Amino acid sequence: MTSSVALTCRGAVAEIRLARPGVHNAFDEQLIAELSDVLAQVEADAAVRAVVLTGEGASFSAGADLNWMRSMAKASEADNNADSLKLAALMRRLNYLSKPTVARVNGAAYGGGVGLVACCDIAIGVDGAKFSLSEVKLGLVPAVISPYVIAAIGARQARRLFITGEVFDAAEACRIGLLHETVAPAELDAAVERSLHWLGKGGPLAQAEAKRLALAMAGMSEAGQQIIDVDNAALIARLRVSPEGQHGLAAFLDKKAPDWARQG
Structure with a gap:
């Protein structure tokens, strides 16, 4: 099985690369599991001082994979709930990672890809990137990523x-x-390196506490988030199996406009 996530460590920096360029680094069950595992690995590695998250190819992440969406459209509400909780756990792990995180947004980010960007401490993107929280077009909502966005x-x-x-x-x-910043594609790596330069000057314990402080002052905690995630996972599961969600998913997968879409 080909890995969906690549980890490269250079000095004190861990670069995590979404490695499904053929499908624009779209999410599926494997990518969610592998990215969760890699984040746990870098969290536990005392030698890692900062994390860079990026994508291979032309896109950062296109959100949900079509085949994964097809399988979820046929799944029960309980299975959809379990699936959504896995994605919620991934986003929570990234958002509350004790190491500083930099999103190197090399291209388009849609749906869950926007969630990954929002969960990082610093986000630098190329000036040609496009973004969308497009879930309503499918009769769904961006429930799991909503707190971070x-x-x-x-x-x-x-x-x-x-x-x-x-x-x-x-x-x-x-x-x-x-x-936080947009740059020309040729300048993306230099911009990321500038952020890493400044991150390298801070004490690692102080940075972890500073991140926790900023989140706490904004009313966000990992324990509180876990409670919210249960409700949000239940919401997306309910909408996926609802008549509108089923119609919206089917229309999207068939490359047709749903009945509610206005032409004009």
Whole structure:
């Protein structure tokens, strides 16, 4: 089985690369499990001072894999709930990782890919990247990633983007707070290195506590998040098996517009 995630350590920096470029680094059960395991590995490695998360190929992450979505569309509500809890655990692990994290956003990020960006402490993207929280187009909602996206861009922006599912560019992502910086593709690595330079100057314990402090002052804790995740996983599971969710998923997989989509 080909690995969906690649880990490379150079000095005190661990680079985690989503390694499914043929499907734009889309999520499936294997990628979720492998990324969770790699994050646990770098968390436990005292030699790792910072983590860079990026994608192979043209995209950062396109969100859910089509085959995975097809299988979930046929699954029971209980199975969908269990599946959603795994994704929730992945996002929670990344968000509360004690090591500083940098999202190297090399291309498009959709759905869960936006969630990964929002869970990182620093997010730097190429100026041609596109973003979307497109779940409503399928009759679904971005339930599992919602706490992290709202923490990044605020409730006001989230309300707009959650209900429109519109595509927005890197400049807009930077303006609303999803990205901290946008650069030309040729400058992406240099920009990431600048952040790593500054991260290397901080005490590792102090950085872990500073991250925990910032989250706590924003009302976020890992224990509290786990409780929220249970409700959000149940919500997405319920919507996936609902008539609207089933129709939206089927229409998307068949490359058709759902009945509710207005033409114009």
